[in-house]
Amino acid sequence: MTSLDDLPLRDELRGMTPYGAPQLDVAVRLNTNENSYPVPEAAVAEMEKALGSVLRDLNRYPDRDAVALRTDLAAYLGHGLTGKNVWAANGSNEIQQELLQTFAGPGRVALGFTPSYSMHPLLAAGTGTTWVDGRRGDDFALTAEHAVAKVRETEPDLVFLCSPNNPTGTALPLEVVEAVAETAPGMVVVDEAYAEFARAGTVFALSLIQRYPRLVVTRTMSKAFALAGGRLGYLAADPAVVDAVQLVRLPYHLSAMTQAVARAALAHTDALLSTVDAVKEQRDRIVETLRGWGLPVADSDANFVLFGAPGGDSKGAWQALLDRGVLIRDVGLPGWLRVTAGTPDETSAFLNALEELL
Numbered sequence: 001m002t003s004l005d006d007l008p009l010r011d012e013l014r015g016m017t018p019y020g021a022p023q024l025d026v027a028v029r030l031n032t033n034e035n036s037y038p039v040p041e042a043a044v045a046e047m048e049k050a051l052g053s054v055l056r057d058l059n060r061y062p063d064r065d066a067v068a069l070r071t072d073l074a075a076y077l078g079h080g081l082t083g084k085n086v087w088a089a090n091g092s093n094e095i096q097q098e099l100l101q102t103f104a105g106p107g108r109v110a111l112g113f114t115p116s117y118s119m120h121p122l123l124a125a126g127t128g129t130t131w132v133d134g135r136r137g138d139d140f141a142l143t144a145e146h147a148v149a150k151v152r153e154t155e156p157d158l159v160f161l162c163s164p165n166n167p168t169g170t171a172l173p174l175e176v177v178e179a180v181a182e183t184a185p186g187m188v189v190v191d192e193a194y195a196e197f198a199r200a201g202t203v204f205a206l207s208l209i210q211r212y213p214r215l216v217v218t219r220t221m222s223k224a225f226a227l228a229g230g231r232l233g234y235l236a237a238d239p240a241v242v243d244a245v246q247l248v249r250l251p252y253h254l255s256a257m258t259q260a261v262a263r264a265a266l267a268h269t270d271a272l273l274s275t276v277d278a279v280k281e282q283r284d285r286i287v288e289t290l291r292g293w294g295l296p297v298a299d300s301d302a303n304f305v306l307f308g309a310p311g312g313d314s315k316g317a318w319q320a321l322l323d324r325g326v327l328i329r330d331v332g333l334p335g336w337l338r339v340t341a342g343t344p345d346e347t348s349a350f351l352n353a354l355e356e357l358l
């Protein structure tokens with residue numbers, strides 16, 4: 001048997017494990033922050049029509065610049081943005097990889113603040129970028145003072161912020177993004193995958209793009225839009241940033257089918273986002289119920305909740321929930337677990353199973 005050790009692997013990839021939440025066949029799956037609601041029928045019908053109209057033309061390459069889709073995405077975002085401010089790819093993970101390929105890479109440094117999205121350091125490693133962990137405080141908060149101090153110390157080529165932060169769930173105050181954008185010598189990437197779920201009053205970094213040409217916001221249709229399987233992520237930034245990522249993007253990276261499905265979905269934005277309020281209701285129900293039981297719970301602006309496992313035994317609680325048919329996420333933070341807010345029934349199944357462990 002050949003193992004990875006027998007292959008001439010790049011040194012920085014040795015000993016790494018691939019990103020991977022278990023895809024187990026369990027009744028209640030609340031471990032990857034998908035939207036539990038299926039795509040609404042009206043949108044499905046529109047997507048089928050859109051797909052039908054591109055299938056005959058699959059002998060041709062798709063629109064390499066995805067102009068129509070980018071225009072639709074800009075209209076969705078608002079803030080005076082146009083298609084020139086937007087770039088789209090197969091998930092926001094690909095967008096972030098392109099940003100690292102463009103602005104970081106070998107001999108350059110990316111700074112992040114863990115616990116945060118585990119893909120950021122993996123993408124850094126995959127692009128040969130040196131990863132520096134600025135860490136968050138014990139309360140998982142990220143203050144402007146701390147972030148700025150780490151930026152000054154590290155002088156990174158690229159900074160990753162995540163708001164609402166995964167796995168903790170809390171959105172960053174806009175002052176933190178502003179302070180980092182003022183200080184950072186390189187690019188500042190704000191991963192806003194969960195923006196649509198934020199609590200009322202949350203202000204997002206989209207509002208800062210006109211002011212900071214090195215600020216990039218990444219978004220996705222994988223979460224609120226219930227389109228994780230469609231693989232569509234995008235960025236909003238100064239048009240020069242969009243021009244820059246053209247240097248590394250693969251030609252024709254976004255299939256005609258992906259572009260057609262995403263555009264059909266955007267034409268039904270209201271229907272697709274109609275589940276967001278229902279999901280937020282279940283999220284708030286989880287937060288309140290767990291706090292009522294005396295468990296520590298992080299404030300959530302996302303479609304998931306980070307909570308302290310009963311007795312601090314995250315591994316044991318994760319397994320005990322799985323034994324009861326409920327799959328949640330052990331994010332590798334000792335004592336803590338993350339659960340996605342699903343349908344009312346899924347939430348009830350999770351809460352009932354957890355209550356049995358108390």
Ligand SMILES: *Cc1c(COP(=O)(O)O)cnc(C)c1O
Pocket residue numbers: 033090091092093094117162166191193219220221222223228231232233
């Ligand atoms: C789920 C998630 C994404 C989404 O990635 P896609 O490639 O767009 O599916 C991005 N960032 C964070 C923090 C996430 O949790």
